[in-house]
Amino acid sequence: MAGERLYKAIVDQIIASIDSGEFPVGGRLPPERELAERFNVSRPTIREAVIALEALERVEVKTGSGIYVLESSQGLNGIDSSISPFELTEARAMIEGEAAALAAVMITNEQLAELEQALQDMADARPSVYENADKKFHHVISRATGNKMLEGIIDKLWYVRDTSPRVHRAYQAICETDTSRVSEHQDIFEALKNRDAKAARTAMHQHFSRIINNLIAAEEKEQVEAIQRKMVESRERFSLTHLVTSE
Amino acid sequence: MAGERLYKAIVDQIIASIDSGEFPVGGRLPPERELAERFNVSRPTIREAVIALEALERVEVKTGSGIYVLESSQGLNGIDSSISPFELTEARAMIEGEAAALAAVMITNEQLAELEQALQDMADARPSVYENADKKFHHVISRATGNKMLEGIIDKLWYVRDTSPRVHRAYQAICETDTSRVSEHQDIFEALKNRDAKAARTAMHQHFSRIINNLIAAEEKEQVEAIQRKMVESRERFSLTHLVTSE
DNA sequence: CTCGGATTATTGGTATTACCAATTTCGCGA
DNA sequence: TCGCGAAATTGGTAATACCAATAATCCGAG
Known part of the structure; x- marks a missing residue:
């Protein structure tokens, strides 16, 4: 470079x-x-x-x-490069679920307004806009917990999401087909607005549960395609065409 | 140095x-x-x-x-030096509570044996032994989740506990008066052994709830002592003794 | 032959100097 | 006043020198 x-x-x-x-x-x-x-x-x-x-x-x-x-x-780095997209997502579901529950109790009206703005940006068609809005949405929630340790931990989870090539690739693969993003974040927002901790936790869990399902589907699809590629290669390798043409 | x-x-x-x-x-x-x-x-x-x-x-x-x-x-460091002992402990309660619940489902018999050994060491009178056993106990649980991201996050929480002067001092202040340590960890262990996720989560929450109460009590005591010191100083400052003796 | 002490070699630590690359600032002309 | 080019400033890399700490080797004594 x-x-x-x-x-x-x-x-x-x-x-x-x-x-x-x-x-x-x-x-x-x-x-x-x-x-x-x-x-x-x-x-x-x-x-x-x-x-x-x-x-x-x-x-x-x-x-x-x-x-x-x-x-x-x-290491201070704390990033094990072998962390899988599933491990990251499971950890996020658990931690961000608890953060959402706590935020439901602590959130200010200003923070709710910020979430509303992020929701609007999340409907934008441009990846750079909705991805930043997604990140902003989650970051506001972590801030709303009023706990700087939790905020730091959630920042770290986002850092892993963004910087680990393996995780980043997996999230990219499911991003373009993501049709539930806005409604799920809307559910989280409503629960926070109603200051309903239990609903906030549940909405956050459902958001990540759907992401895990998408990751599984994408991995399944990739493995099916890999097998199909292998079959095509085998067909070419063992076809008798080159024997015929070489005579 | x-x-x-x-x-x-x-x-x-x-x-x-x-x-x-x-x-x-x-x-x-x-x-x-x-x-x-x-x-x-x-x-x-x-x-x-x-x-x-x-x-x-x-x-x-x-x-x-x-x-x-x-x-x-x-920062990669992720340590904001202003993080309070309360923030760290609240975050640990939430995250380690979820980790314990997941570990209850996933834990192996070998890991249960490791926990049992750590429990025995926790009853030792020497600080270096029971502190290491305490750390070991929590680490085995994070490993038992089978999620490397969670394990890394919990390592980071322990790192903050050990390296932040402010947090370390606060934990030291409540450590010597800690009489419930073994029984609380025993409760956590029993729940894990019974593979009861809900009980494990509850036991972990109670463990940290008691730590927070101890931290509050220690802070309260410190503030009362600070006020008493101030009163002693004021009494010395404004006593009429020096006026009498100077004549 | 073994062990201990002294010497030598190796490895990291810090400093000085030189010169190159990229950016910012300044000066001059239109 | 604005734009462009030159000069100054700032970071980047290299070469060289010497010091500090540790490891390895050698030699002498028991």
Whole structure:
């Protein structure tokens, strides 16, 4: 990528080597001087990459000893790249359900007005508009809980949704076929407006339940198509056409 | 701190200046060369500190333009230092309650055995033992959900509990007077063993409800003592003793 | 032969200097 | 006043030097 900083590319490559097992957890990375030769960059650039990895708690640096790979599950990052769209969605259903219930009790009229605006934007046909409105809607609810820890956790869930390639792809695949979005958010809004905690929780659960069903359907469809592709390939592989034509 | 790396001290000082408002959110940090002069270190050391801040998503760096302060709520760190012990505990009650309910459905016999062992360790008189057992107990439950996203979120809640000075102090203050710990965790364990999701959720809620009550009591006690200290000081300030003795 | 201490080698830590790339600011001319 | 080009400023990368901490090796004594 043009203009991308060199240390970031090095970080990505080192992470890839950690994930592939080349640099095992608990083991030592090659020395800075060797990494600099290997990646054909200067040693300060390597140092910058290592500082970033350290800030992300992917490595631990011991003076005079070396750079050691940490277990990624303890990272500040908190993103395990193997998290599936189902796991994320289930966690969101549980957490955002509780947040909606609490928000129903605490929400202000200003926040209700913000939700109403987001609902309108959610009906827009442009993906960038309705996706931002969707995010805004959920964020207002997390704020309405009046609990900054919950707000932070829900932000993290959205961060995973947006940045994990696997999850992002899965959500994109079901997004264009999403016809219930507005009505479901409308149900959530009505429950909040009525300050009905139980209804808010239920509406949020139903919203995510439908998303999980869509994810399942999309995965099923993908696997059927993958099998069909494989059959086409086998048909081509074992057809007798090339035997006939080669004579 | 002897042996502490220079760039980390610089990171801490820059974060303190951001938090104090000296470097406002959205604004630009002084240039690298100026920061190097200000902190009396070399420019590469500043660069290392800035790389770390960037990895933590506290700042954004624009080539030729400058280093800009990001809103901390969007940080990977996810820790807002103003999060109160009440907010953390409320969030834990809600999230860990749901996790316990799900774990009741999914838990394995091996995991139940792990919980039993942790329960025994929780009765130990040594703080280091029962605190680790407490943490282990909750971690096994998060693992038992079979949802890595939930596990990661609950790890993050524990991380906040352990690393936020404010929260850590509050929990320490109620820890020594904690006489219900074992029986409450026993209730949670029994519900899980019986695979009763509803009972597990309720037991977890009661566990945290009692913690919140203890936190309130401790805060109340602290405020009463602060008022009493103030009264003692006023009494000393306005007593006529010094007038008598000075004649 | 083994063990301990001293020495050497290795690895990370910090600084100085140089030069390049991108952006912003300033000055000049239309 | 506005637009364009040049200069200044700011971040990006590299090379080199030397220091601090740790690990490895070697040598001598028991």
